[in-house]
Amino acid sequence: MELNNLPKINKKKIRLGRGIGSGKGKTSSRGHKGQKSRSGVAIKSFEGGQMPLYRRLPKRGFKSLKTNSTAILNLSKIQKILDKKQNALTTVLDLKILKDKKLINQKYSKLKILGSGEIKTNIQITANFASKQALQKVEKAGGKLNLIK
Numbered sequence: 391m392e393l394n395n396l397p398k399i400n401k402k403k404i405r406l407g408r409g410i411g412s413g414k415g416k417t418s419s420r421g422h423k424g425q426k427s428r429s430g431v432a433i434k435s436f437e438g439g440q441m442p443l444y445r446r447l448p449k450r451g452f453k454s455l456k457t458n459s460t461a462i463l464n465l466s467k468i469q470k471i472l473d474k475k476q477n478a479l480t481t482v483l484d485l486k487i488l489k490d491k492k493l494i495n496q497k498y499s500k501l502k503i504l505g506s507g508e509i510k511t512n513i514q515i516t517a518n519f520a521s522k523q524a525l526q527k528v529e530k531a532g533g534k535l536n537l538i539k
Contacts, residue, residue, distance in 0.1 A: 406418035406419065457497075459497065459498055459499045459500060460498065460499075460500040460501070460502050460518070460519070461485070461488070461494045461495070461498035461500065461501050461502065462502045462504060463488075463494075463501065463502070463503055463504070464503075464504045464505070464506040464507050465503070465504070465505055465506065465507045465508060465509040465524060465527055465528070466506055466507020466508065466509075467507070468483065468503070468509060468513070468515070469507065469508065469509050469510065469511065471493060472511045472513065477491055477493070479491070481511075481512060481513050481514055481533075482513070482514050482516075483513055483514070483515045483516070484501070484515070484516035484517070485498065485499075485500070485501040485516075485517070485518075488501070500518040500519070501516075501517040501518050501519075502517060502518060502519040502520065503515060503517045503519070503520040503521070503524045503528075503535065504520075504521050504523075504524055505521045505522070505523025505524035505525075505526070505527055506523075508527065509527055509528060509531050509533070510531060511531065511533070512531060512532040512533050513528070513531075513533040514533055514534045514535075514536070515528060515533065515534070515535045515536070516536045516538060517535065517536070517537060517538070518537070518538055518539075519537070520535050520537060
């Protein structure tokens with residue numbers, strides 16, 4: 391006899407709570423009283439007194455109460471914005487213009503310019519912060535980067 395030749399056994403499902411004659415009547419194998427005898431009660435994450443998994447694992451990270459309200463733009467992104475004709479930007483760029491044109495989210499209250507990428511257009515940028523590379527690259531292209539405090 392092999393596993394694939396075993397006879398099929400249809401075991402009848404035991405119906406609980408169908409009178410004492412069934413053998414599983416009255417308390418339906420739940421015992422007397424207590425939380426586990428009631429219907430619809432599951433003790434979530436309870437592992438029989440063993441320390442639950444969520445308490446065994448270390449805590450990771452935190453949520454900062456001070457949300458980041460600084461928009462970060464690279465020079466490459468600024469160049470892409472200028473190249474698109476639909477934005478119709480002049481040679482002046484600041485946080486208010488970017489918000490009005492819906493190029494950055496309204497939640498940002500400060501603007502930071504980073505020097506990643508190249509800028510070819512002569513442009514005047516007003517920002518709260520800027521990296522040294524960004525300052526050099528904008529001035530090299532003939533533009534000006536004004537920092538506001």
